[in-house]
Amino acid sequence: MDPDEPEGRVAPTTGGAGRDGTGVPGGRRKQRVSMADVAELAGVSSQTVSRVSNGRPGVIGSTREQVLAAMRELGYRPNSAARALRYGRFNTIGVILFSLSSTGSSRTVEAIATHAAAEGYAITLIPIDVATQDNVLGAFTRMGELAVDAVIVIMEIHLLDTSTVQLPPGVHVVVVDSDAGDRYCVVDTDQADGARKAVRHLLDLGHRTVWHVTGPESSYAAQRRGQAWRAVLAEAGRPVPAPLHGDWSAESGHAAGLLLAEVPECTAVFAANDQMALGLLRAFHERRRSVPADISVVGFDDTADAPFFIPPLTTVHQDFAEVGRRCVQRVLRQIRTGDDSRPGTDLVPTRLVVRGSTAPPGG
Amino acid sequence: MDPDEPEGRVAPTTGGAGRDGTGVPGGRRKQRVSMADVAELAGVSSQTVSRVSNGRPGVIGSTREQVLAAMRELGYRPNSAARALRYGRFNTIGVILFSLSSTGSSRTVEAIATHAAAEGYAITLIPIDVATQDNVLGAFTRMGELAVDAVIVIMEIHLLDTSTVQLPPGVHVVVVDSDAGDRYCVVDTDQADGARKAVRHLLDLGHRTVWHVTGPESSYAAQRRGQAWRAVLAEAGRPVPAPLHGDWSAESGHAAGLLLAEVPECTAVFAANDQMALGLLRAFHERRRSVPADISVVGFDDTADAPFFIPPLTTVHQDFAEVGRRCVQRVLRQIRTGDDSRPGTDLVPTRLVVRGSTAPPGG
DNA sequence: CCGCTTGATGTTTACGTGAACACGTGACCT
DNA sequence: AGGTCACGTGTTCACGTAAACATCAAGCGG
Known part of the structure; x- marks a missing residue:
């Protein structure tokens, strides 16, 4: 806190020699314009400045104008800290x-x-x-x-x-x-319902069952999507393949996709988010597994990019x-x-x- | 000093007798615990509490412990507003x-x-x-x-x-x-240098010139990328195709790609970001223009997804x-x-x- | 034994704001 | 006309914190 403030601004108090600031260097480096400064310039009390500042009634038009003019001239801006302190x-x-x-x-x-x-x-x-x-x-x-x-x-x-x-x-x-x-x-977001929609969509298309690439375990959203996936399959009496564990990243989806591409009976995958679905698409493309002819893929999120994946991604839209x-x-x-x-x-x-x-x- | 404490405040708790109801921490305690409350419980002055709170020296160990215990018991948390007001x-x-x-x-x-x-x-x-x-x-x-x-x-x-x-x-x-x-x-980010790298990379590969899909005009980054693209081409004595205007979105990149796919002499495109590059890839795929065999594409940003595009995207990495x-x-x-x-x-x-x-x- | 230093702690005050209240003036009502 | 009331404006004070200053006790050399 070195007092080398260059006093570069228009100092509001310099107009009058009222406070002998020159003689008292240990005094106040007043960097900020307070209500009191505005009040002094406008020739009113600080309370009136407060009323104007907050748009409260009880101030006559001419006075209000004077105060506003003073505010503009001094570049007054209310002190949020003081307000927060006052209001709690x-x-x-x-x-x-x-x-x-x-x-x-x-x-x-x-x-x-x-x-x-x-x-x-x-x-x-x-x-x-x-x-x-x-x-x-x-x-x-x-x-x-x-x-x-x-x-x-x-x-x-x-x-x-x-x-x-x-x-x-x-x-x-x-x-x-x-x-x-x-x-x-x-x-x-209603994670479970979204996941149910995704899995049911794939089952409705005629797939025997649906594989799943999960999100990280630390995410409750990922957990719920996985639970719902499992529940829908169980409910429909379908086999429940072992889930592949991802971490939301396209890279983890890609890794999962490389594994799934080696599973001939895998015809449908539900990825817990769109990024991992992108990784899946990429992996299947590398392994010459055609999407959706050979394998169907569903994502989750409906990111802005999803419509432009190859192929455009079927996904669950979240209303963030x-x-x-x-x-x-x-x-x-x-x-x-x-x-x-x-x-x-x-x-x-x-x-x-x-x-x-x-x-x-x-x- | 204190003629009548009006008690007009909406006290949610602590029916009446003073604030020393420390014996009842349960229920809805008074939300604001101030230094004074801590000081009272610890049997010291508020200034000592302040010193402890800020880790200042000048407080003996036993006193400090008392204060800390009182803080814990009351759940004291310093008031940032008051602090901000004090410190400015x-x-x-x-x-x-x-x-x-x-x-x-x-x-x-x-x-x-x-x-x-x-x-x-x-x-x-x-x-x-x-x-x-x-x-x-x-x-x-x-x-x-x-x-x-x-x-x-x-x-x-x-x-x-x-x-x-x-x-x-x-x-x-x-x-x-x-x-x-x-x-x-x-x-x-050094936008111009990044764009230069992208364009030069394409020219070095042997492309006669490079098309460009811009970002929105309101973005200075987009402007600079476009300027650098133009400058490199001009410098190398290559023709400067009319840029296609995008807005960062994959959709705008897709629209641009559909247009560029109809231009046989277009063999290289520099998109001002990765999302638009994704749109380009999608459009070229739709139009059976192979990337990179028929057309090369470079993006900008190096998003986490870019390595998993089809094909993986050559792009300019930004260190956000x-x-x-x-x-x-x-x-x-x-x-x-x-x-x-x-x-x-x-x-x-x-x-x-x-x-x-x-x-x-x-x- | 005194006075000075050092260190621990208490007291005063100001930060900027706005609620509550006090004050003064003019208008309106009986 | 006297009273009251509404309204514009000023004054006081407290919000929670911490710097500056004050106080007080203990240590210590002369």
Whole structure:
């Protein structure tokens, strides 16, 4: 904190020699324009400035204009910290996630940010990067606190328990990828229903059974998709092949595809996301297994690119924007009613989008 | 000093007798535990609590333990607003962007968030969604303020001028996608060099010239890639075909590809990003134009999926993580030195990744 | 034994804002 | 006309924290 502030700005207090700032160097380097400065220039009290600033009634037009003019001249901007202190809230929602790189989370976060902004809330990202966990620990632990009124967790909540970031007690929480509907308020895509649609679509086309490439076990969404896949097959009395384990990446899908290409009776595969489906398509192409003539492939997510895969991918459409919207809606309700404890699961429906990667078997 | 405490506050708990109801931690405790509460329980002054909270010296071990115990018992968490007010800064960096959905921005934002967290700074997202601009306007204008010490702008800075979000004067700015290196501190991928590498690679393979599918005009990155493409061709004395205009989407790349497939002399295309390259591959596949035998395709970004396209995509690798890292580094330097005015452009190098989508012409 | 230093802890104060209240003025009602 | 009421504006104060200063006890050399 070296006091070498160059005083480059238009100093509001220099107009009058009222405060002998020149004689008292230890005094105040007033970098920021406060309500008091505006009030002084406008010749009113700071309370009137406050009223104008917040658009409150009780200020006559001419006075308001004077204040606004003073604000413009000084470049006044309200101090959020003081406001947050005064009001006891930050108008900010924290979003805890592993990675923005995964398809779903970035789109969900975007929707959250947009809807939150519309409600006057800002979004603070709290990334939990396993690789740099210690750094993050250092940051938020040393800082002491998250300046948020509520938190949206986009990950399996159990993973958060083992993490170094702790949820401050008393903040409201909405969880996206979790089965903790009994303890938390959960908003999520209806994973099970989406997976059911995918598998049933393949069975309806006449495939005897359906193989499955899973997502990582740490993802509850992946677990539920896998469970639903298994359930539909069992229900229909079909054999349940051993699932192939993926990690969301196209690379893992590619590896699974190379294995499946060696299984002659495999005519249909349900990949737990579109990226792995892309890897499957690639692997089958390498192994001269034609999609969909030899093998049908269904993905999950309906990314923007899926229609342009070769062949265009049949997939389950997720409405990430709606998930984000409901997250914000839920979390704001919690904040506003003060009701932290309304668990329950809010499922956003999916939609099967049939494109060119599925066909009856034995084409 | 205290004539009558009106108690008008909506006290959710603690019926009446003072705040020393420490014996009842259950139920809905008072949400705000302040240093004073901790101080009272620990039998010290609030200043001592402050010292412990900040890890300052000058507190004897036994006292420190008492304070820490009191903190734990009450679930104390420091009030960031009060801290920000006291210190005059928020330890927060704002990130202004259009969309998280584009490949680059989400990865850059993630890197920014991670590195900022490591330095004790949080990230606040400020999305500028054109469709809901009025909403965003409502939010941030009515709120009046962004609680940030600095801002990283991931968009052409001119677009911000026309937006409803205004950069508060005095905050430090780092820009990612812009040519405003004379006025702002700019960090960006070396777009021109990356594009040069792509085009030269195709020329080196023996192609007579290279077609180009551009990104949107609003993107300076897209502009620079196009300029470099043109420059390399002109420099080499090759004809410069009319560029096809895309918008980053696979769909626009697909549309361009359908047109290019009808141009027999077109043997090489440089797409301004990987998604459009995917659309090209799809279009050429539909039109039975073999890649790379008939046409070579180069993309830009090196997304995680690019190795699994059919064929695997030759593309220009962008180091988004490094861009994010340098953004944080720059913006923190500005904050710490107080030097807002150090313009200049910081370019992150690219790397050409040759895969299966390029080959000599006339295959 | 005094006075000075050192270190631990308490007290005061200000950060910028806005709710609650006080004040003053003019209009309207009886 | 007197009273009251609405309205514009000013004053006081508290929000939670931490710097600056004050206090107090113990140690220590002269």
